[in-house]
Structures are given as C-alpha cells and as structure tokens.
Amino acid sequence: MSSRDTILKNITANKPELVELPAIDLNTVIQYNDLVQQYKTVLQSIGGGTVELQDLSSLKQELESRKAKGDFVVNRIAALGEVSDSLASLTADELAAVDTAYIQGNVAVAENGAIWLYESNMGNRLLPFICQHLVIVIERKSIVPTMHHAYQQIESAKEGFGVFLAGPSKTADIEQSLVIGAHGARSLIVYMIG
Amino acid sequence: MSHTSTLKHAEAAAQFINDEPRTNWHDETLWFVRQKRDKAAHGLPEWEQLREWASQIKNHTLSNLDNYLLEFERNAKANGVTVHWAMDGADHNRIIYDIIQKNNIQKIVKSKSMLTEECGLNEFLHTKGIETVDTDLGERIVQFRNEPPSHIVLPAIHLKKQDVSDTFHEHLNTEKGNNDPQYLTEAARQHLREKFIESELAITGVNFAVAETGGFVVCTNEGNADMGAHAAKIHIACMGFEKMIPKAEHLSVFLRLLARSATGQPITTYSSHFHKPREGQEMHIVIVDNGRSRQLGRADFRNSLKCIRCAACFNTCPVYRRSGGHSYHTAVAGPIGSILNPNIDMRANADLPFASTLCGSCSNVCPVKIDIHDQLWKWRQVLVAEGYVDTTKKVGLKGMAFLLARPRLYRFAGKMGRGVMRLFPWLVNNKLNPWYKQREMPAPPKQSFRDWYLQNKK
Ligand code: SF4
Numbered sequence: 290m291s292s293r294d295t296i297l298k299n300i301t302a303n304k305p306e307l308v309e310l311p312a313i314d315l316n317t318v319i320q321y322n323d324l325v326q327q328y329k330t331v332l333q334s335i336g337g338g339t340v341e342l343q344d345l346s347s348l349k350q351e352l353e354s355r356k357a358k359g360d361f362v363v364n365r366i367a368a369l370g371e372v373s374d375s376l377a378s379l380t381a382d383e384l385a386a387v388d389t390a391y392i393q394g395n396v397a398v399a400e401n402g403a404i405w406l407y408e409s410n411m412g413n414r415l416l417p418f419i420c421q422h423l424v425i426v427i428e429r430k431s432i433v434p435t436m437h438h439a440y441q442q443i444e445s446a447k448e449g450f451g452v453f454l455a456g457p458s459k460t461a462d463i464e465q466s467l468v469i470g471a472h473g474a475r476s477l478i479v480y481m482i483g
Numbered sequence: 484m485s486h487t488s489t490l491k492h493a494e495a496a497a498q499f500i501n502d503e504p505r506t507n508w509h510d511e512t513l514w515f516v517r518q519k520r521d522k523a524a525h526g527l528p529e530w531e532q533l534r535e536w537a538s539q540i541k542n543h544t545l546s547n548l549d550n551y552l553l554e555f556e557r558n559a560k561a562n563g564v565t566v567h568w569a570m571d572g573a574d575h576n577r578i579i580y581d582i583i584q585k586n587n588i589q590k591i592v593k594s595k596s597m598l599t600e601e602c603g604l605n606e607f608l609h610t611k612g613i614e615t616v617d618t619d620l621g622e623r624i625v626q627f628r629n630e631p632p633s634h635i636v637l638p639a640i641h642l643k644k645q646d647v648s649d650t651f652h653e654h655l656n657t658e659k660g661n662n663d664p665q666y667l668t669e670a671a672r673q674h675l676r677e678k679f680i681e682s683e684l685a686i687t688g689v690n691f692a693v694a695e696t697g698g699f700v701v702c703t704n705e706g707n708a709d710m711g712a713h714a715a716k717i718h719i720a721c722m723g724f725e726k727m728i729p730k731a732e733h734l735s736v737f738l739r740l741l742a743r744s745a746t747g748q749p750i751t752t753y754s755s756h757f758h759k760p761r762e763g764q765e766m767h768i769v770i771v772d773n774g775r776s777r778q779l780g781r782a783d784f785r786n787s788l789k790c791i792r793c794a795a796c797f798n799t800c801p802v803y804r805r806s807g808g809h810s811y812h813t814a815v816a817g818p819i820g821s822i823l824n825p826n827i828d829m830r831a832n833a834d835l836p837f838a839s840t841l842c843g844s845c846s847n848v849c850p851v852k853i854d855i856h857d858q859l860w861k862w863r864q865v866l867v868a869e870g871y872v873d874t875t876k877k878v879g880l881k882g883m884a885f886l887l888a889r890p891r892l893y894r895f896a897g898k899m900g901r902g903v904m905r906l907f908p909w910l911v912n913n914k915l916n917p918w919y920k921q922r923e924m925p926a927p928p929k930q931s932f933r934d935w936y937l938q939n940k941k
Contacts, residue, residue, distance in 0.1 A: 291568070292568040292569060292772075296568055296570065296770075297552065299772070299776035299777075299779075300549040300552070303777070303780030304546055304547070304549065304779060305782070306546060307547060308539070308542050308546045310539065310540060310543045310729065313536055313735075313736065317529050331749055335748065335752075381713075381714035385676060398750075400527075400739075400749060401749030402749065402750070414713040415710070415714060418706045418713065418753070419714075435735070436735035436738055436739050437735040439735070440731060440732045441732070445731045445734070445756050446693075446695075446696035446698050446731060446756070448758070449562075449757075449759030449761060450713075450756065450757055450758065450759070451756045451758075452709070452753055452754065452756065453738070453750065453754040454752065454753055455753075455754075456752050458705055458706040458752055459704050459705070459752060460621075460668060460705050462620040462639050463624075463668060465512055465515070465516070465637075468664050470668070470669070472672060472675060472676070472679070472705045472706045473706025473710065473752070
C-alpha cells in the first residue's frame with residue numbers, strides 16, 4: 290500500500306467521532322467607532338506610516354519627480370500614471386534593485402493593520418517583499434474592522450497567490466530587540482484615499 | 484536505564500542554570516513575551532470566544548481529517564501543485580532528496596519549519612553532500628553555531644547579542660565587538676539576499692492548509708519564506724497533516740490568535756496564501772504523518788494535534804523559562820513538545836512529561852485550548868505503566884523538584900510582585916494541580932502577594 294493510502298487508512302481508523310463546526314457569529318466580535326483612526330494607530334504601532342489624502346494628485350507628482358530623478362521606482366497603480374507591467378519577466382536580481390514599489394491594496398483591516406494584496410496587484414509575487422520601500426494605496430472605505438470581515442470581502446483563492454501584509458519586514462531574533470527591515474521592505478507607507 | 488532517561492531533562496537543565504545571570508535573563512525575556520501576549524489578548528473582548536472557536540474548528544477537523552485531506556489533495560492538484568505523502572521523517576527526507584536530484588539542484592534556502600527539524604532534513608541532506616541555508620534570522624544564527632533552535636518561534640532566544648556578534652564576526656566578517664542588533668541584522672539581510680537571489684529551491688513550512696481551496700498559508704515577520712518561495716524555480720512546502728482547516732474563512736480565527744499568542748503582535752507581517760505555482764515554477768506539498776495518526780488514535784492525547792505552534796505555552800512555562808529549550812533534546816521543546824515527543828519515541832523522551840510543574844499555565848494560554856497539563860499528567864501514568872520510569876512518586880516530583888530543590892531558583896522574596904506570578908503562575912488560575920495537593924506550596928510573603936493580587940484581579 291502506498292504511504293498515502295496507509296496514512297489515510299490509519300486516520301480513518303483512529304479519528305474520533307464526528308463533531309460539528311462552530312457557527313461564527315460576527316455580532317460578538319470587536320467593533321470600532323472610527324475605523325480609520327484604529328487602522329492608523331495599529332499600523333503605526335507595528336512600524337508602518339499612514340498619510341491621508343483627498344485624491345492621488347500629490348502622490349502622482351511625487352512619483353513623477355522620483356522617476357525624473359532616476360530613482361528605480363515601480364508603479365502598479367493605473368491612477369498614478371504609467372504602470373510597469375513587464376515585471377513578471379524580471380529576475381530576483383533585477384527586482385532587488387527596486388527602491389520603491391507602489392501597489393494598490395484591496396482591503397485593509399483595522400484590528401491589525403493588515404492589507405490584502407492579490408498577485409495581480411503586484412505584477413510579480415516578489416515585488417512587495419524584495420523592494421527596499423513599499424507604498425500601498427487604499428481607499429478609506431475599504432477598511433474593515435476584523436479579519437472575519439476581510440475574508441468576507443476577498444476571495445483568497447481567486448489568484449495563484451495573495452498576502453495579508455502588515456507593516457514593514459521586521460525581526461526581534463537578536464535579544465528581542467526590534468529591528469525593522471529584516472529581509473523584506475524596510476518601510477511601509479499606506480496612503481488612505483477619500 | 485529507564486531511570487537514566489527520566490533524568491535527561493533535569494540534568495541538562497541543571498547545566499543551563501549554572502549560569503545564574505543568564506538563566507534569569509532567559510526567564511525574564513520569555514516572561515516579557517508572555518506579558519505582551521496578555522496585553523494583546525486583553526485587547527479583544529472576544530478573546531475567549533476566539534479560543535473556543537479555534538478549539539472547535541480543530542476538533543471538528545480532526546474528526547473528519549481523512550476527508551479534508553482528500554479534499555485538500557484534490558484541490559491542490561487542480562491548482563497545479565504536486566502532492567506527496569510521507570509516512571515518517573525518512574520518507575519526507577527522501578521525497579525532498581528525489582526532487583533535488585531530479586532537478587540537479589545545488590542551492591537551497593529554507594524558511595522556518597519545525598517539521599523539517601523534526602524530520603532531521605538538514606542533517607540528512609548534509610550526509611548527501613547538500614547544504615541548505617536557513618533564512619529565518621534566528622535559525623541562521625543557530626545554524627552557523629551548529630546548534631538546534633531552542634524555541635519554535637524564537638529560535639535563538641537562548642543567545643545574547645554578544646554571542647550573535649561573535650558568530651557573525653566569524654561567519655559574515657562583521658566588526659568584532661559590534662553588538663548592535665540593527666547592524667547585525669543588516670549584515671544578515673545582505674548575506675541572505677544573495678542566498679535568496681541565487682537559490683534554485685525554496686523549502687518552507689505551512690501554518691495552515693485549507694481543504695476547500697487546496698491552498699496553504701505561511702506566516703513570517705521577516706519575509707524570508709516569500710523571498711525564497713517567489714525567487715526559486717521550485718517551492719516545496721512541508722506540513723504535518725494536522726495543519727488542515729476546512730475553509731478559508733476559518734483562517735480569520737487562527738490568524739487573529741496566532742501572532743497575538745506568540746509575540747503579542749496583532750498579526751505577523753506577512754500571512755502569505757499560496758494556491759498555484761507562478762508561471763514556470765514547480766510547487767510541491769509534502770504531507771507528513773510521522774506518528775501523528777498514532778497520536779490521533781490515543782484518545783487522551785489526540786487533541787495535542789490541534790497545536791498551531793504559537794509557543795505561548797513555552798513562554799509561560801516556569802520550567803521552560805528556567806531550563807532552556809535545549810534541555811528538552813527534541814525539535815519541539817516546551818510543554819507541547821513534552822506531549823508530542825513521547826508519541827514519537829517513548830523511550831527516548833520519557834523524561835519530558837516530568838519536566839513540568841503541572842501548574843496549568845500552559846493550558847490557560849493555549850489559543851486552541853489544548854489541556855496540556857492534563858496530558859502531561861496522563862503521559863506520566865502511561866510511561867510508568869509501560870516501564871519507562873522507576874516509581875511514580877520519585878519521578879512525579881521531578882519537575883517540581885527541579886524548580887524548588889535549588890534554593891537559588893526561588894530566591895524570589897526580594898522580587899515579589901513580578902516574581903510570584905512568574906514562578907507560580909498557577910497560584911491565581913489553577914486549582915487542580917496534583918502536585919499542589921501533595922505538598923505545601925512555599926508561602927510567598929503575604930502582604931506582597933495580596934498587593935499583587937489586588938492590583939491584578941480587576
Ligand atoms: S500547545 Fe497551544 S500554546 Fe503551545 S504551541 Fe501549541 S497552540 Fe501554542
């Protein structure tokens with residue numbers, strides 16, 4: 290018998306009697322009066338920054354001037370101008386030189402600062418991890434209270450890859466001292482539009 | 484002979500506590516992590532409800548595990564992922580070795596996976612002349628030092644920054660005596676970025692596997708699992724079969740609990756959901772049994788398979804904090820390791836269920852409500868009945884004896900307030916401690932304790 294069949298057979302023989310799944314009642318989970326304020330506070334506590342904007346015009350200008358200066362920036366947001374869409378063919382070595390990536394976030398979570406990104410927002414799965422600095426743009430109205438609400442909004446398996454990303458890369462592996470910028474992005478700024 | 488084996492933890496622990504300042508530091512550092520966990524837990528009014536949901540979801544999953552594994556396999560295959568099944572560690576290692584050979588792979592990066600530690604993957608590959616680079620910072624540090632991780636979430640928690648500085652000076656040529664964590668982390672970042680970029684194979688663990696979607700979720704703070712998996716042309720994800728959960732929506736419950744329980748963070752920086760290989764990439768999943776189906780059949784111990792490896796039970800354990808992870812001589816240390824390891828090898832790990840005061844603090848913090856201390860107690864009965872220990876009484880007291888028989892370990896009178904709760908967390912939250920029934924607890928100075936209690940009961 291194959292390993293697979295043996296394992297499955299043993300599980301069938303040894304599993305306990307069927308018990309039911311619990312019903313998850315969202316009425317019992319935390320509510321926030323001000324989702325935007327809650328989101329900002331949490332994100333700042335985990336090392337990220339927030340900027341509130343009415344619209345994208347100032348960010349668009351910033352991006353253009355950085356490009357003009359010759360900074361290696363990658364834009365994935367159509368509303369900010371020309372989108373880099375040939376990223377899939379770039380190697381890790383090439384992407385490692387990206388200074389700042391601009392990516393659209395789909396849903397942001399007030400309780401923990403996380404933002405859901407679909408693979409299609411990234412252009413290349415490596416981009417939000419390997420870039421030195423990360424800028425994510427979200428709509429104010431896309432902030433939800435908790436992870437339960439977030440999973441209702443997204444379809445996590447819609448694309449080949451997706452991530453909840455909360456703050457810049459970090460580690461505390463050396464004597465529990467928090468250091469921002471472990472392997473991934475050294476900074477995260479979230480622009481909240483609307 | 485059986486007697487000797489029950490002494491192993493105690494002996495290793497005795498060595499650990501020889502360095503008293505370091506032991507105190509270790510103890511305090513982990514207690515600090517436990518306090519961060521408390522703060523995060525108290526921030527959510529529904530915390531107990533979440534634990535209950537998590538526990539029930541896991542109970543349900545275990546009761547229907549064969550069907551969920553089949554559903555997962557079917558969906559993962561449809562997503563273009565190759566699914567392998569491994570009976571034990573040797574099987575797991577061979578499957579990975581075959582993939583390496585078939586693709587003629589030289590460069591391998593690995594993110595944290597306690598399963599690959601359990602299976603001895605690095606050592607196995609080493610005997611085949613293949614080196615893997617561990618990419619979690621803590622794991623890289625201990626790998627350089629030829630040590631195993633001492634904690635499942637904080638692999639290098641037993642080391643001071645001077646130790647890391649010396650290690651990096653030797654291996655990465657950093658400045659001698661520069662102990663700045665920022666500087667040392669930056670050196671590791673540069674070193675490991677090179678490794679990610681040139682890697683051909685990335686091996687990762689799995690935190691949760693979702694039957695409904697065939698996908699799996701990997702959680703890190705550093706981003707190392709993603710750097711490896713998205714750069715390499717082959718990704719192998721290794722999982723014990725108990726990582727299964729039924730639906731994607733259940734991830735919300737577990738992701739809310741995991742990081743809060745582990746480090747007090749609201750969530751890990753990256754919770755990555757893998758479903759399909761990227762264009763041109765190969766993705767494999769190795770589903771491992773290695774004794775788990777046997778544990779599933781032990782009614783008293785099966786719910787240890789609910790564990791999500793948050794390590795909250797380590798951080799709160801008065802024995803773990805003062806004996807260090809290496810004294811448990813197994814990949815998964817701490818209270819939960821002391822339940823899982825006797826199942827894998829009763830003789831070799833008969834000492835572990837005795838490395839506990841049975842205080843119950845572990846069960847109180849466990850996000851999936853495993854009755855850890857009850858199971859430790861039950862393992863003692865089994866091990867005695869099976870003849871792996873001499874007499875119940877003698878060893879029954881071992882865990883407590885370790886902590887209390889050495890005066891310097893509870894020289895806490897001057898440090899009340901904090902000390903009582905740290906050394907005896909069960910005084911406030913556990914009335915069913917068998918040890919407590921047999922003996923008088925050393926009485927803490929009444930006034931201080933009451934002060935503490937009054938302050939904390941609200
Ligand atoms: S037994 Fe519970 S507390 Fe311990 S690591 Fe597992 S889930 Fe966390």
